Amino acid sequence: MLVLEKIQMEGFGPFADVQEITFARSGITVIYGDNMRGKTSLLNAIRYAFFGTVLGRNSRPRGLHTLSNRDLAARGRFGFSVALSFSHGEERFELTREFRSRSARPPSTDSDYNETKQLRRGSQVLGPQQCDQLLPSLLPEEVSRFFLFDGELLQEYEELLYDESEAGRKISESIEQILGVPLLKQARSHVELVMEEAEEAVAREASRRQETESLGTALAQATELRRSHRSELERLQGQMTDLRAERKDTVRYLKSVERYKELMKELDDLRSDFEGVVRRTTAIVDEIKGLMKDAWRTLLGEPVRRHRAAAKRIAKETMDSMLDGLRKRAVDAGLCEICGHELNSDEKSRLAAGVNHLEGPQEFTLGVSRGLKRLFDLEEFVGRDVEGQVRKLEEERRTLAINRLGLTDRIDEIETEIADSDAVTITSAGKSLREVERKILVVEQGIASEQEEIEKRDKSIERLSSKLEAIGTTSLRSSQERSKLLRKANDVLIRAVEDYKSELRNRVQESATQLFLKMTTEESEYASLEINENYGLDILHNDGRREQGRSAGAEHVIALALMGALQQNAPLKGPVVMDSPFARLDPHHTNNVVAALPSIADQVVLLIQEGEVPRTQIRTLLGSGLTFEYELEKISARRTNIREVTR
Amino acid sequence: MGTELELLLAVVDRVRMELHPDLPQEFLRKVLLIEEEMGAETGEAIKRIRSLVTDVAPTGKDSA
Numbered sequence: 184m185l186v187l188e189k190i191q192m193e194g195f196g197p198f199a200d201v202q203e204i205t206f207a208r209s210g211i212t213v214i215y216g217d218n219m220r221g222k223t224s225l226l227n228a229i230r231y232a233f234f235g236t237v238l239g240r241n242s243r244p245r246g247l248h249t250l251s252n253r254d255l256a257a258r259g260r261f262g263f264s265v266a267l268s269f270s271h272g273e274e275r276f277e278l279t280r281e282f283r284s285r286s287a288r289p290p291s292t293d294s295d296y297n298e299t300k301q302l303r304r305g306s307q308v309l310g311p312q313q314c315d316q317l318l319p320s321l322l323p324e325e326v327s328r329f330f331l332f333d334g335e336l337l338q339e340y341e342e343l344l345y346d347e348s349e350a351g352r353k354i355s356e357s358i359e360q361i362l363g364v365p366l367l368k369q370a371r372s373h374v375e376l377v378m379e380e381a382e383e384a385v386a387r388e389a390s391r392r393q394e395t396e397s398l399g400t401a402l403a404q405a406t407e408l409r410r411s412h413r414s415e416l417e418r419l420q421g422q423m424t425d426l427r428a429e430r431k432d433t434v435r436y437l438k439s440v441e442r443y444k445e446l447m448k449e450l451d452d453l454r455s456d457f458e459g460v461v462r463r464t465t466a467i468v469d470e471i472k473g474l475m476k477d478a479w480r481t482l483l484g485e486p487v488r489r490h491r492a493a494a495k496r497i498a499k500e501t502m503d504s505m506l507d508g509l510r511k512r513a514v515d516a517g518l519c520e521i522c523g524h525e526l527n528s529d530e531k532s533r534l535a536a537g538v539n540h541l542e543g544p545q546e547f548t549l550g551v552s553r554g555l556k557r558l559f560d561l562e563e564f565v566g567r568d569v570e571g572q573v574r575k576l577e578e579e580r581r582t583l584a585i586n587r588l589g590l591t592d593r594i595d596e597i598e599t600e601i602a603d604s605d606a607v608t609i610t611s612a613g614k615s616l617r618e619v620e621r622k623i624l625v626v627e628q629g630i631a632s633e634q635e636e637i638e639k640r641d642k643s644i645e646r647l648s649s650k651l652e653a654i655g656t657t658s659l660r661s662s663q664e665r666s667k668l669l670r671k672a673n674d675v676l677i678r679a680v681e682d683y684k685s686e687l688r689n690r691v692q693e694s695a696t697q698l699f700l701k702m703t704t705e706e707s708e709y710a711s712l713e714i715n716e717n718y719g720l721d722i723l724h725n726d727g728r729r730e731q732g733r734s735a736g737a738e739h740v741i742a743l744a745l746m747g748a749l750q751q752n753a754p755l756k757g758p759v760v761m762d763s764p765f766a767r768l769d770p771h772h773t774n775n776v777v778a779a780l781p782s783i784a785d786q787v788v789l790l791i792q793e794g795e796v797p798r799t800q801i802r803t804l805l806g807s808g809l810t811f812e813y814e815l816e817k818i819s820a821r822r823t824n825i826r827e828v829t830r
Numbered sequence: 831m832g833t834e835l836e837l838l839l840a841v842v843d844r845v846r847m848e849l850h851p852d853l854p855q856e857f858l859r860k861v862l863l864i865e866e867e868m869g870a871e872t873g874e875a876i877k878r879i880r881s882l883v884t885d886v887a888p889t890g891k892d893s894a
Contacts, residue, residue: 320869363834367842370865373872377879665883671850672858675842678849683841754834 185322185757186270186786190232194263196224197815197823199252204825206758207810211780212788213801214825216815219589221823222790223333224250225815226762230331232267232278234324235298240596242336247282248293254821261290271321277303278318322757326361328354329749333762337742338735343719350431355717361753362687364680371676378669379413382406382644385662389651395659402647409640416633419626426623433616450597457590460583467580474569474576484570494557504541510534588820645670687752688714694748695720695741698782702740702775712744720745735767743776747783759784765795774804781808802830835866857886 187206192198198221206212216222227237227250239245251261261284268277280300284290302314309317328336342351359365383406389399513519514535517526526534652663692714699722700706709730712720720741722730733741743764750756765773773796780787791801802809812828842858860882868875 316869363838366834366862366865367838369872369875370861373865373876373879374861376876377883380880381883668853668857668886669883671853672861674849675846675853675858679838679842679845682845683838686841754837 184272184785187229187758187760187788188268188270188275190225190228190268191266192225192228192263193265194252194255194260195228195231195265196250196252196263197221197821198224198228198825199254199818199822200824202823202825204813205811206786206788209785210787210808210810211805212786212811212813213798213805213809214788214790214813214815215793215798215828216790216823217792217817219585219820220815220817222762222792222815225790226331226333226760228265229267229760230327232265232280233318233322234327235280235300236324240335242339246293247298248290248296250282252821254819256289259287259289262296274304276321277301323360323755326357326755328357329361329746329753329759330757331760332746332764334739334764334766337739337764340719340742340745341733341738343715343717351717351719352427355719358718358749359684361749361755362691363754364684364687367676367680367683371673371680374669374672374676378666378673379406379410381662381666381669382648383410385648385651385659385666388659388662389656392656392658395651395654395656398647398651398654402644402651405640405644405647409637409644412633412636412640416630416637419629419633423623423626423630426619426626430616430619430623433612433619436612437616446597450594453590453594453597457587457594460587460590464580464583464587467576467583471573471576471580474573478569478573500541503539507539507541511538511540514538585820688716688718690752691718691745691748692720694751695744698747698779699741699744701779701782702744702772703737704769704771704775712741718745736769736772739764739767740772740776743779743783747779750784756785758786758788760788760790762790763792763795764789765791774800777801777804780805798828835862838862854886857882860886 186208188208189203189205191201191203193201197219204212204214204225214222214225227245231237231247231250237245237247237250248261251263255261262282264279264281266277266279268275270276278300279302280298282296282298285295285297288295290296300311300314302309302317304317322330339350339354343354383403386399386402386406389395390403392399509520513526514531517531518524519526648663648666651659692712695714696711699712699720700709703709708724710723710725710727713723713729714720722733722737722741724730730737746759750759765776768776777789777796777800780789796804798812801812812830814826814828816824816826818824839859839862842862843855846853846855846858861879864875864878864882868878
């Protein structure tokens with residue numbers, strides 16, 4: 184069993200500085216990260232270490248040159264390295280891949296880079312050839328979909344339900360590979376070949392002897408004919424593989440054409456959004472510049488506030504003492520000096536009671552008027568909250584910068600996707616699909632008729648061989664024995680392939696059902712899953728009804744059940760690394776799936792956005808099954824650090 | 831891969847007992863071992879199975 188131990192990345196996607204994760208050898212490692220923080224990059228880093236490739240949207244291979252950290256690239260450092268430690272059985276391995284730019288010029292394609300890889304087994308460093316031989320046997324790329332996947336890949340398992348589906352055929356081949364069927368199939372075809380050789384040898388020898396000459400010649404003719412039919416069959420099968428691949432490419436292309444219009448629309452929208460973002464950013468920058476002219480005032484805010492309070496106090500005291508003086512002089516003169524009113528004794532005594540004998544100017548002076556003006560100036564001066572406004576604008580500018588980055592990425596992606604689509608190729612692709620389908624039909628008929636011919640020859644060879652045996656020529660005994668032995672071995676292997684497959688199917692069905700019932704929220708409604716020839720799984724209701732029109736969420740749960748079932752039954756076992764697999768699930772299903780993770784594989788690495796499941800809930804659901812938690816921490820839009828979360 | 835081979839051998843042997851109990855178990859076991867060892871090396875696998883047949887199948891002389 185393959186177990187991940189540690190990964191170290193540098194310059195890979197958002198991981199600019201060296202970042203490291205130690206995986207739990209058994210149990211669950213959870214890595215939390217918001218969108219665009221690097222969850223998919225982390226999955227791709229593991230994929231890159233094992234296979235030297237990475238996948239983009241729609242599970243398409245993505246150029247490695249697009250993975251260099253942008254921050255480092257802006258400073259002229261292109262490329263990255265990934266080091267992965269893992270164990271297989273008793274042996275420990277250390278696999279390092281480095282992807283570095285060949286020259287100082289900014290690289291633009293994968294060929295502008297050099298890749299070096301090194302595999303260490305224990306303390307022994309393996310040569311490149313050994314490495315290329317060993318790696319695929321530890322984890323073949325063809326079966327990587329069962330170990331490294333995201334929600335999008337889970338959706339593909341639906342194809343297994345349709346007999347004609349090309350994608351389904353491919354997945355079912357991968358399933359057989361992980362279950363070990365190819366070894367048996369290969370042994371069968373090799374034994375068959377050697378058996379035919381042995382039969383030909385018997386025929387040759389028999390035709391050389393008088394008593395067996397006619398039988399020998401007939402046998403030689405039959406084996407000769409079978410050989411020519413067999414080689415024709417091989418040719419047709421090869422042609423069929425090519426045609427199927429061509430059909431697949433064309434269908435994929437036409438599908439992309441269907442998407443072409445959608446993408447063009449999306450691209451238009453994105454571009455106008457992008458322009459909007461650029462316009463708003465420029466406006467914000469101008470606004471900030473304008474505000475910054477007065478920013479120095481903010482620095483003076485506090486002293487000005489203090490002075491303003493003091494000035495207010497002084498102004499009040501001055502006004503009070505002036506009024507005091509006015510009252511005092513009116514009492515003394517018996518006359519108001521403002522309006523000339525003569526005061527009677529009553530008014531005099533009332534005013535005299537109000538006199539406080541305050542210190543300060545008793546008359547209106549120019550100083551007072553200046554002081555008051557200064558006070559108004561200060562009021563206006565601190566009235567503008569520049570700091571708050573600038574902070575708000577800066578915040579908005581930062582959000583816009585992140586949006587802009589997201590928009591650029593998506594625009595790049597779409598532009599690459601639609602780069603090779605134009606009206607002429609679209610029309611010719613439609614025509615060539617019809618042509619390919621016609622050819623496939625013809626080749627299919629050819630294959631069937633060749634198989635029929637081979638079967639006929641087989642029977643006549645068997646008949647002739649028994650006749651020869653009945654004659655009992657001693658000199659033929661040896662080659663006859665060989666031929667008989669091989670025929671029996673061939674019989675056994677033919678049946679063994681079928682038996683083994685059907686046994687595995689039953690076991691996968693059984694395990695998948697158990698996992699499915701654990702994860703579904705309708706366990707009282709559903710009875711089991713039923714597996715078909717392609718390993719597709721149908722849901723059976725308690726009343727025997729087959730579930731029709733499954734939702735995307737149900738599809739995910741079934742796919743996860745299949746993954747778990749394969750891990751339980753396949754000889755090739757390994758870690759399961761899943762990236763945001765819960766996006767299509769409701770909270771109930773999500774909880775059930777999280778709780779069932781320990782039964783899916785011995786080692787599970789879950790990359791998740793906390794919006795899918797909050798970490799407190801993950802902890803409750805997994806309990807002691809949760810071994811390590813990490814967090815993808817944003818340093819800047821183009822930089823992420825990995826931090827272990829301690830509880 | 832060890833477990834895989836054990837599984838395959840168990841199935842192959844069961845089918846052998848059912849179809850041709852006289853067929854040497856050792857022969858099939860060796861064929862599967864060759865397949866596992868050779869991986870994608872089809873030519874080499876065939877060569878080794880060929881020589882294995884000569885070793886395992888009784889020769890004309892012996893039976894005579």
